[in-house]
Amino acid sequence: MKKFIQIKNIVKDFDGQIVLKGINLDIYENEFVTLLGPSGCGKTTLLRILAGFLQQSDGQIFLDGKDLTGVEAYKRDINTVFQKYALFPHMNVYENIAFGLKIKKISKDVIEQKVNRMLSLVNLDGYAKRNVTMLSGGQQQRVAIARALVNEPEVLLLDEPLGALDSKLRKEMQLELKKIQQEVGITFIFVTHDQEEALTMSDKIVVMKDGEIQQIGSPTDIYNEPENEFVARFIGESNIIDGLMVEDYKVMFDDKVYDSVDYGFKPNENVDIVIRPEDIDIKEPNTGVLNGIVKSVLFKGVHYEIVVETVSGTSKTVKMHILKNHDRYNESAKQKISANDFTMDLEDVANITDAEIIARANAQAWDDKDEYVSLTKIEYDILNQSGKYAVTFKTSENTSITVTISVVEPKYVEDDKQGVGITAFDFYKTADEIKESMMLSTDLKMWANASAWDLEDDSNIEIHDVVYDFDAENISEGEFDITFATKGRVFKIHTTDAKLENQKVSLDFSAEDIHIMSKFGSY
């Protein structure tokens, strides 16, 4: 096959803002090519330059060997199907399709013949006299395709033409477009941000990002051998792991070396490892490559998405003290007041505020009608050193309660291997407070002041798990362990077999399922 369209170093800037940074692309005859990328990647701009609606700032495009630079859109043998169809509202279906032919001054009977052929190609026989504004989205779409194809262009450009359709119709039109392309046998250049659409229809996919081509390849190439992390993530959900290429065919992650089919990296080069969710099998414990625990099971319609943790996250365990109900009743004012002891990080003492002390002590007062009474006075004298300090909360009616704040040296758990630090503090609650909590895990995190961070850049890391072993409904006085943990190494797996949460399983994948990508060029 010969190179039919040659795109050579196309650059486009709008008022100094560069949207295409030198695109090089060869397209062959009869190919179904998809430009795929997130919005703002420049795919539509490239399409408009091909159509002739925009002039490139630099570079050239050759169509069948002829330079298109300076050739106006209406003189190009290229037609476009627009995003919102752009049907002419003052013309009926027939007149819309016949528009291009009438412009070319083709005789009436030939026009009629061609239009009717197009109407049956797109399954709209009998719709000739219909008003286009009264058609459904799918029908308008077909008219738009017929209107472009009737001119027998050498190339058809499609600018996200299925974006406005519902998912069922989309699927139908995808198949139909592919069928039409095979029937008319011309080059289709299709723009979309939907990777599934791209994978279904294309002969060749061009993945773009920030005005640059990331990868060009067949759907299977792109899917199985993504060249970088961006492509891997964009083309589908994936497990992407930081790893180390120990030597050719040997890759290491989470302290274990795996066989791989990739080679040609520097010894001990840092790489990204991609393992597709559907390439991993779930087996009985100790029969696969990696053991783990099922964290969540989600039904996705056709398959289950199961998350398995193979290495647990960094954790910190604290004690929760459940105390007797200790409301104070002030008879003269008919008010009740309550507050809890709490533990505080020495580092936080300097910046503590009244509001924070009220929140951490969960101090509140209310009258005999159960209406909240505001706390007007907080007395405390906390020094910037470890120790126990008294805090007194008062209402305007002099109803008061005193609790103890323990200021302690911060105790961190730092996990150098995962690069995570985590901290949390013992705390005091009453049984009622636990029973009344609507979102216990979130409340426990807040009460224990639990937090985790990245050791490298100090950014916040989510505390993913709150593990405890008590029945919140029937809790009584005593001490309870609560463990806070970050997310460890988790794998997403797509399978048709359901598993139970917290079930022990083993994961299995082969050397061919491990795809290694260079860190270079990824973000």
Next chain:
Amino acid sequence: MKSFARLAYPYMFWISIFIVLPMLMIVFYAFSTQGNDVLTLQFTLDNFKRFFSDPIFPMVLYRSLKIAFMTTIICLAIGYPCAYLIAQMKEKDQTMMILLITLPMWINMLVRTYAWRGILMSTDLSSEIKVLIGMVYNFLPFMIIQIYTSLAKMDKSLLFAAHDLGANKIKTFLRITLPLSIPGVIAGITLVFLPAVSSFFIPILLGGGEYVLIGNLIENYFVASGDWNFGSAISLIMAVLIMASMFLTKKLDYGNKEG
């Protein structure tokens, strides 16, 4: 929906008092003669006979229609290209241009027409030309804004589509832009023709008293001679003519849609 419909009652009440009732009174006056009171009310066609028997009245009517027609044609000829050019500008400039075009309308029409009187007094143009200039000046913004609105709201991708299908700029304009802007043109014509045909102070101020239009006749019979019956009859004839012309333009619009 029913409860919302009730919200229209006060509006309907005001409409009947201020629009329907006066119109009924015009009809009532037109078909009766002066001096009638409610008891001796007599139906008569005398007022209409009088209008058509004296050649001067149909002549004035013809003159009014002619000058309104000319005003409309000139407004269209200037207004369409003007609106088209504005619609091609950047959005910010469009807002500015529309502001500039509507700016004179912030000042009373009477004052502006006086200004024109000063300008045109020393020229030896005919009264008709002077009145025509005044009318075009006063009514042009209505034409421009109507056409501009219909051009601005048009989907620009239609122009790309026409271009893509092989139409050059001129063909794209003739086959897409022009037909799709016809509703704006019709609205513009209506908004220019109607006030032009019944205008009375522009001919008074710029025609120097020698150029009488139908609006002046009506004003004259109502205000100066107090003959409300004949004045009403002229108004009614005007109203019928305007309704007929509106009906025709609507027909034209509809015919265009049918393609």
